[in-house]
Amino acid sequence: MLTLFGKSKSKRLCDGVSRRDFLRIGGLGLGGLALPDLLRAEAQAGKRQSHKAVIMIFMTGGPPHQDMYDLKMDAPAEVRGEFKPIATNVTGIQICEHLPLIARQMDKYAVIRSMVGSTGAHSQFQCTTGWENPRQGRPAFGSAVARLQGKVNADSPPYTSLWYPWNEPNPGPGFLGTTYAPFEPKGGDKANMVLKGISLDRLNERRALLGSFDQLRSELDGSGVRQGMDSFKEQAFNILSSSKLVDALDLKKEKPAVVERYGMGNDSLRLPSVPQNLLLARRLVEAGARVVTLNHAVWDWHDQNFRRAKENFPIFEKALTALVEDLHERGMADDVTVIAWGEFGRTPQINRNAGRDHWPRVSCALLAGGGMRTGQVIGSTDRLGGEARERPVTFQEVFATLYHNLGIDVNTATVNDPTGRPQYLVESGVQPVRELVS
DSSP, X not given: OOBOSOOSOEEEOTTOOEEEOOOBSOXXXXXXXXXXXXXXXXXXXXXXXXXXXXXXXXXXXXXXXXXXXXXXXXXXXXXXXXXXXXXXXXXXXXXXXXXXXXXXXXXXXXEEEEEEOOOOOSOSHHHHHSOSOGGGOOOOHHHHHHHHHOOSSTTSOSEEEEOOOSSSOOXXXXXXXXXXXXXXXXXXXXXXXXXXXXXXXXXXXXXXXHHHHHHHHHHHOOSSHHHHHHHHHHHHHHHHTOHHHHHHTOGGGSOHHHHHHHOOOOGGGTOOOTHHHHHHHHHHHHHTOSEEEEXXXXXXXXXXXXXXXXHHHHHHHHHHHHHHHHHHHTXXXXXXXXXXXXXXXXXXXXXXXXXXXXXXXXXXXEEEETTOOOSEEEOEEOTTSSSEEEOOEEHHHHHHHHHHHTTOOTTTOEEEOTTSOEEESSOTTOOOOHHHHO
C-alpha cells in the first residue's frame, strides 16, 4: 500500500469532529480499475516547464495571527502572550521569534495582517471557494480553474487536492459537476494501480468495448453525470497504461536531500506528515497541475497555545520555506502562487487554559511567488490585534488576486450554474489586491 505522508491516527477539533491524517493512493471503481488518475510528478529529465499555478495551504482550525505575523508588544500581558518579535531581512517588518526561517526570506513573502469577513465557521469552504454560503453550490477555486483553463497536458488533471479528511468533504466542484472534481490521491491500494495479469493490448480492447457502451448511454443521459464518469474512466485507463504515473507519487524517487529539506511531521503531536505534501505539490505543478490544495496540521488551539506553537511553527515554516526556495531555484516563482491561511484568527484575550479561541473579525494570510510584489505587509490591526485598523482585505479580493495570477480576468470570466446562467467568479466590483499586483 502506498501511503502518502502520515500515519493512521486521529485528532478532534474543538467541535468534536474526528480528523484522520492519512492519504492513500487508490479508490475509484471501473470494472477492475481503481482510480481516476495518477499524475506524472516530475517533468522529463533536464526539461523544466513552468506554467501559471496556485498552491493553496489551508491551516486547518485557524492559526493565531497575533502570535505569528502581527505581534502586539504594547498590549497587556493577557493579550500579547509570551512570544517576542524578531527583525526580518526586510527593513521594518518583524514577525515571531519562532519563525526565523521565514524571517530570513521575508523579501519573498507578502503578509496580509487585516483579513476580514470570515463567517466564523470551522469550514474550509470560504478559503477554497471565496464565497460564504455553501448552499449556493459554488465550485472550489481549483474546479473553476479546471473549467476555464482545462489541462496543461493530457496526463495531468488541472486540479489536485491533497486534503486529509476533517470535518467536511474535500473541496469539490459544486454546481460544475463531477467532470471538474479534484483528483484526490487518497484511499485504496497501490496494487489497484497496476495491471494484474492483463496485457496492455487486452486493456485497450476493454477500453474500446466500454467506449461503445458509453456512446449509447451518453445519448440517453443528458444530466452531465455520464460525462463526468467518462472523464474519470479515461483517467483510470491512463494510470494502468503507464507505470511512470505510479512512480511519480513515490517520494523515494526524489533526491533524499530535497525530501529532508522539507522535513517531516511530528507524529507524537498527532500531526499528519504534511511537509511532504508541500513537496508533492511542487512536483504536481511541474507535472501540469494548475491548482493544488492541501491542508496543514490542526491549529485549533483553545488550550496551550504557546506550547503548541513552539511544536508546530518549526514544522510549518521548514516546509513552507523549502517550497518557496524550490520555486525560486527552479525558475517557477513568477508563475506559481503560494498562499497559506486559515478560516479565521484567534482571540486577543488568552483564555484560562492558556489558549486562544475563535476570532472571525480579523485574521492573516501569507503569500509568495506568482509574480507578486513581495517583501511587504498589507494592512494593520489595532493595539490588541482584534480589529482591522488599516486596509481591510476580504477573502474575495484574495481570490480575485489568485485568478489574476493565473491569467483569468474576474471582470469577464464566468462559469455556468445548473440553470445555464453565467456566474462571475467573485462579487461585482471586487478586484485583485492592488498592493500585490499593481
